[in-house]
Amino acid sequence: MLREGKASLRLMRQRASIEEKLLDLWRGQHVYVQIVGGRRPLQPWEQPWNIRSDVRDVIVIKDGAIQSFNTAVPISGSSSQWVRPLKQWILSKQP
Amino acid sequence: MFPKLADVVAAIHDLKERGLIKDYAISGAMAQLFWDEAVVTFDLDVLVLLGPGASLLDPLRGIYEWAAERGYPSRAEHIVISDFPVQFLPAPDALSEEAVKNASTVESDGVAFRVVRPEYLIALWLQSGPASTFRRRERVAKLRESVLLDADLLADLKTRYNF
Numbered sequence: 016m017l018r019e020g021k022a023s024l025r026l027m028r029q030r031a032s033i034e035e036k037l038l039d040l041w042r043g044q045h046v047y048v049q050i051v052g053g054r055r056p057l058q059p060w061e062q063p064w065n066i067r068s069d070v071r072d073v074i075v076i077k078d079g080a081i082q083s084f085n086t087a088v089p090i091s092g093s094s095s096q097w098v099r100p101l102k103q104w105i106l107s108k109q110p
Numbered sequence: 111m112f113p114k115l116a117d118v119v120a121a122i123h124d125l126k127e128r129g130l131i132k133d134y135a136i137s138g139a140m141a142q143l144f145w146d147e148a149v150v151t152f153d154l155d156v157l158v159l160l161g162p163g164a165s166l167l168d169p170l171r172g173i174y175e176w177a178a179e180r181g182y183p184s185r186a187e188h189i190v191i192s193d194f195p196v197q198f199l200p201a202p203d204a205l206s207e208e209a210v211k212n213a214s215t216v217e218s219d220g221v222a223f224r225v226v227r228p229e230y231l232i233a234l235w236l237q238s239g240p241a242s243t244f245r246r247r248e249r250v251a252k253l254r255e256s257v258l259l260d261a262d263l264l265a266d267l268k269t270r271y272n273f
Contacts, residue, residue: 029256031147035217036147060188
């Protein structure tokens with residue numbers, strides 16, 4: 016049972032997308048640095064890649080609706096995109 | 111897709127357009143990631159067939175000059191492109207050249223990657239000499255166990271390159 020579980024987990028990892036595998040690799044680098052770094056000084060090149068910083072948070076506020084999503088960009092960065100609402104802004108509703 | 115990996119591919123294509131390299135293929139542990147599950151590595155090996163203008167004594171000079179011009183920092187033997195430490199390795203022998211020429215094109219999210227095929231990875235890792243470290247032999251065992259290999263191609267490589 017345990018053996019089957021391990022095999023299917025491995026199969027799942029093999030069939031994962033390149034993005035998921037890169038994420039696994041990145042997590043592995045962090046684990047490696049924690050474990051190996053506790054035993055010996057790490058080499059300068061033994062650093063986890065800074066490959067997750069390129070997720071841009073985008074918030075669009077349009078016609079009173081707020082949309083928030085993440086999108087990948089070719090360069091590192093973070094920004095917000097504002098779309099002017101068609102209606103007048105209502106900041107608080109009067110009773 | 112991590113856009114930074116796409117940046118690396120775009121940078122390599124720029125090298126190709128400028129004639130600094132004729133062809134390339136992702137190799138090493140990063141290539142293994144395309145065929146099998148991910149293994150920990152800290153660099154991205156890229157096997158290259160250099161362009162005709164490459165110096166015999168300093169074959170990577172053109173690539174390092176290109177990197178400096180593009181603002182990619184160099185760290186030890188790596189060129190850091192979008193936070194990926196990339197090691198460009200001029201194909202040192204006939205087997206490596208063949209591995210690049212016969213590399214597979216793997217497409218993921220609209221980005222096409224040239225990747226050394228698993229049979230060639232095994233051949234490169236098993237080549238006698240200092241290249242055949244314990245870790246590489248471990249990777250070979252893993253590939254043999256989990257990837258459907260072309261047995262005929264592997265046998266042919268074994269005969270021709272004697273590994």
